[in-house]
Amino acid sequence: MKIDIIGDIHGCYEEFKELTKKLGYDWTSGLPVNPHGRLLGFVGDLTDRGHHSLQTISMIFNLFEKGCLYYVPGNHCNKLYRYFLGNNVKILHGLETTVAELSAIPRIERDRYRDMFITLYEQSPLYHVLDDGKLIIAHAGIKEELIGKQSNRVKTFVLYGDITGEKNEDGTPVRKDWASDYKGDAWIVYGHTPVKEARIINKTANIDTGAVFGGKLTALRYPEIEVVSVGSSMPFVEEKFREFE
Numbered sequence: 743m744k745i746d747i748i749g750d751i752h753g754c755y756e757e758f759k760e761l762t763k764k765l766g767y768d769w770t771s772g773l774p775v776n777p778h779g780r781l782l783g784f785v786g787d788l789t790d791r792g793h794h795s796l797q798t799i800s801m802i803f804n805l806f807e808k809g810c811l812y813y814v815p816g817n818h819c820n821k822l823y824r825y826f827l828g829n830n831v832k833i834l835h836g837l838e839t840t841v842a843e844l845s846a847i848p849r850i851e852r853d854r855y856r857d858m859f860i861t862l863y864e865q866s867p868l869y870h871v872l873d874d875g876k877l878i879i880a881h882a883g884i885k886e887e888l889i890g891k892q893s894n895r896v897k898t899f900v901l902y903g904d905i906t907g908e909k910n911e912d913g914t915p916v917r918k919d920w921a922s923d924y925k926g927d928a929w930i931v932y933g934h935t936p937v938k939e940a941r942i943i944n945k946t947a948n949i950d951t952g953a954v955f956g957g958k959l960t961a962l963r964y965p966e967i968e969v970v971s972v973g974s975s976m977p978f979v980e981e982k983f984r985e986f987e
């Protein structure tokens with residue numbers, strides 16, 4: 743299987759378009775199509791903070807309907823899903839930009855985005871196991887012993903990462919560096935934690951290079967394990983990027 747997996751987009755639709763063009767996709771049909779039949783994968787976090795969350799939703803939904811993408815939800819997708827269900831979620835941490843886009847359009851349009859997103863979310867797995875188990879796509883990654891399992895522990899891990907319940911000084915949750923201990927044979931491709939350069943270690947690839955924080959939008963080409971990025975038009979926010987030793 744040949745697939746190009748895209749990091750956290752967070753509404754950076756123009757960057758996505760530019761990245762897929764750089765990867766050789768043709769947009770003549772209005773959607774990215776690879777002339778060699780390569781597929782697209784998404785690590786989730788399609789919306790929030792960027793300028794074009796709704797356009798990103800409809801593009802992903804159209805690809806989903808054509809059956810030519812592998813998407814897994816991120817924590818922002820999970821929250822937007824709960825918002826669309828009418829749950830009482832806090833409109834914070836970037837959701838406010840998506841809600842503002844929704845508030846600016848007529849109700850009938852709003853309902854259309856809601857229905858698209860709910861369908862996409864409910865029909866997507868928490869993580870994908872692809873290429874006979876040799877490739878896994880999970881938003882925040884997955885520990886080797888959790889692969890193949892479905893539980894609340896798995897759900898928390900793939901959406902939020904290896905969190906302990908502890909908080910950092912700035913109030914953000916402590917995320918452990920599970921990737922540095924990974925010993926599995928399957929490639930795990932994930933996002934969630936912005937890094938300045940894609941971080942490839944022990945057959946894991948973090949491809950969230952913080953497009954929405956002024957970094958880059960990154961794709962990982964599989965099975966080549968080649969990183970392709972484009973710059974972002976967003977202002978650079980240094981403190982959002984995590985450094986690893």
Ligand code: MN
Binds near residue numbers: 816818
């Ligand atoms: Mn994210």
